[in-house]
Amino acid sequence: MKRAILSITEDGLRLGLKIQEASSGHLYTLEKYINSGTPNIYPIKGNLKDFMAYVFVEYKEIVMIMSSGIAVRSIAPWLNSKLTDPAVVVCDDSGKYAISLVSGHIGGANKVAEEIGEIIGGQAIITTASDNRNIESVDMLAKRLSLHIDNYENAKLVTACMVNGKSVGYIDEYGILNNGKKSDCSNSAIIYIGNKAKPTIEVKNKTIVKLTKKCLVIGVGCRKGTEPEKLIAAVESIFNENNLSPVAIKGIATIDLKGKEPAIIQLSNYYNVNLNIISREDIKKVEDRFENSTFVKETIGVGSVCEPAAYISSNYGKRIVPKVKAGGITVSVYEVKNVEVIDE
Structure with a gap:
């Protein structure tokens, strides 16, 4: 569950139930307002400020039905960065306003405030300068x-x-x-x-x-027992020479015979991306598009590895770096087809 709803008054609890019914979420209130006839309500344990430490870790969206002052003082110790803090929206318990308080953009609090305003029949308060000028930040x-x-x-x-x-x-x-x-x-x-x-x-x-955008697929092949550091260094060198950003790496691709090669597995771990294994049967369907090695074909049944693997894994995308050979290692880079529709 990504949303927590917190109330500290009886009117706030009624408003919280309305929000929960319309949008789901875990509803928390003071223990004195909880009775056996009201399911799906959880107690705020201890004081609110300490309890918010738990809420900040467990939820991506937080709706606090209370005064802005109480909300600010209770979350202040747990604020870290606009890049990681959850969205925080504050509502008064009469339901007049839904105020985007923290992480309006990246956390999504501005959108949450608009949603909550619709649910409670109140006004969403957005204070970010770009939004109020209809400018996309x-x-x-x-x-x-x-x-x-x-x-x-x-x-x-x-x-x-x-x-x-x-x-x-x-x-x-x-x-x-x-x-x-x-x-x-x-x-x-x-x-x-x-x-x-x-x-x-x-x-x-x-x-x-x-x-x-993460849209580059690295196709790789290497000799058995290649040192992981050597393969990583080869990829880094190719990216540097071609002025490519490693942030754009979406995945690593190789042939099925190399799917358990430690160096290739370590390469995908190093960049924290998926390793895509392409079967020899699929490579045979497209290998005539690429430079082939007779020796490789006699050895593994296909004449090329890194380029067709990257080509297939990129959804038959655009070649950015053709095959590069470096001491038993082959590397190529492809850009995923239809970059504009990639949604991570």
Whole structure:
């Protein structure tokens, strides 16, 4: 269960039951308001401030039916970062307002406040500057398009430029923003969307925020017993040489015969991505598209490993780096087909 609803008055409990009925969630209140005839209500154990330590860990959305002052004092010790804190919405127990208090964007409190306002027939209070100007902030853009932000401080600065009426340029290598690739990049702030480790523009005196989608599949092959460190170093070298960001790595792909090779398993663990095993039968269907080795074909039944594995695993996507050979290791990189529809 991702939502907790907390009330500390009888009117608040009635409002909490209304919210729970309409949206689900675990409802907590003071023990004195709980009786055997009211199921699915849990007690707030101990004082509220201490209890919130548990709630902050267990729930992604928190609706607090109480005064803003009580809510702020009870959650203050547990606040950590806008990147990790749960969404917190505060309602008065008469149901007039639903206030987005913490994590309005990344945590989703602004949307939760709007939802709760609808349920209770009250007004959602949103105080973030970009929302109140109908401007999509950088973090909300990234959230909507499943993009990873490289620098949250720069994201804030670029959003501030938009809020203050300054023009912001963009480079979109995926073609998912306004159906375009590039805007005026002479502006002082730039949004870069793509796979590059370093955007290929002059960034002097510009604030630039990089947004990256996990859309690259690394196809690999290696000799039995290859040292994991050697394989990782080969991949890192190829990414550096091609100015590719490791943040964009979505998965590792290899042939079924290499599915249990320790170096390849370690590579997927190193990047914390899935290892996709491609059967020889599937590779045979596409291997004529790629450079083949007679020796490899006589040995394992197919003439190529890394490229067809990456090609298939990327949903027959676009080749970014052709096969690279390095001391018993082969590596290629493909971009997943239809990057714009990837939803992590």
